[in-house]
Amino acid sequence: MTQHATDHASKDLLIKADGLHKRYGGHLAVNDLNLELRKGEILGLLGPNGAGKSTTLRMLSGCLAPTSGRVQINGIDISENAKAAKQAIGYLPERPPVYHELSVDEYLTFCAKVHGVARYERASALLSAKRDCGLEHVGHRIIGNLSKGYQQRVGIAQAIIHRPEVIILDEPTVGLDPIQIREIRKLIKDLGEHHTVILSSHILSEIQATCSRVVIINNGHIVFSETLAALAATAMAERILVALRHAPAPDALKVEGVENVTHMADGRFRIDPAPGADPREAIASKAVAEGWGLVELASERKTLEEIFVELTTSDNNSNTTASKEAA
């Protein structure tokens, strides 16, 4: 890599977490977590309840100091120069940090002030944050009288009002109804066009619907990290299922690119392809040529859900191998 390219890469690195640990009494909530977030990414932090997602996000946002490890925001160490680092962050905690007795405009104006938005920019910042979050019509309403979905939007508006480079959202759709969830997801996708977003969730479909990269956390450390595009590509032909009316001996199916063939029942075979190979075409043409009576040929992808369940329910030993694979 040339010097220029290195500079460019480090410039794009908005969040860099090195060896984060967080210990609560005897309980290690986050254990040696390393995370990097580049400009333009929407990173989904996935994990079962109690995996350490919120603790991680609280440490990234500066609300919590790590027991050990370093967090850098935009190249600035958050423990050394907290003000400058926090300037680049917008954070929505698990519960929206709103004041129920204030109106939306009052509240957001205050948020703009404490986030250092200059006086002459406040009115336009307020307008654009309200527009982005669909709050134009509720500016004068008291926050406590708004529905949960709108309160969540106010929370998100608070996180983006100062146009931070990184937006950290902790379970942004929890407790909302399906329509609100769709709206918030759309909002997050829209925000992702101009901001870098990191969001946590224990809902898989949410991550798949909004994120460009997924990180799975279990027991306080990362067990999986992959872009969704790469995930779709590698999971392309994980397993092939073939159903044949006139089933031959399993060995006859071993065409080029097939590693293993298992006969399940009633002429159904499970075929494990060699890494990187896609023998579906060869199998189909052989089946036609030999007159096996091909009735079904399907590739079975490993879905995010399977990966998630596999990684978070199995014992520690398989977790380590999985994380090696992922890396």
Place this chain on the structure above:
Amino acid sequence: MNTLFIAQHELRRIFVSPLAWAILAVIQLMLGVVFLLTIVDLMSNPGILMDETVGVTEIVTGSLFGFGSLLFLLVVPLLTMRMFSEERKSGSLDLYLSAPISLTELVFGKFLGLLGFLVVMLALASIMPWSLLPASPLDTGRLFSGMLGLLLMMAAFGAAGIFISSLTEQPVIAAVVSLVVLLLLWLVGFFKDWTMPWFGGQELAAGKPFGYLSMTNHFDSFLLGLFDTADLIYYLLFIAVFLALTIQRLDMERH
């Protein structure tokens, strides 16, 4: 600058809550009754004023501010109880922790906001003695000294209340504990003349430290129109210590 934003925000939040208005109304009513009683007493006993050493100011401010100090002791914990405990409970503390402001700015901002409300409360209470000005010569210096003393004492109550509020998540617990702490600080003043026998038949003034510690003792000299820097420093130190403890406490919580 951030401190001022937070102070302004805090003051606004105090005034949009019905509690603040209820407190202002109740305080005004109670002080009004005391004021009326004092005036009626003076009118029926004008002889007191024949003594050259006693003036209207002394009688009025003595009873009004003396009673006021006790009333504020009961009321300030109600104002401070929500300051940090409720923020922590509702999660809005995270707003400050993730914003580019320091804990010092946050704590001072909150304290200043509270102080703003206390000034309003004091101003309303002071209207009563000042309303006597057209009818009677007043010792304005003594009146100002009493007001300053009362403000310092209320600010000290507030600082202690803010610290206690930062210790818990439950506003009610914060209010009760603050009340007990303030009452104890008031009660220790009664030990100030306590002596105990010492070697050689001497008497040890064991109660003296209690006298220094007590909030009311320092307030009394202000009521007499006596501006003693020792008393001023007592209150300023008291406030500084509790605000510093609050900052420490919030910082500890991050770790």
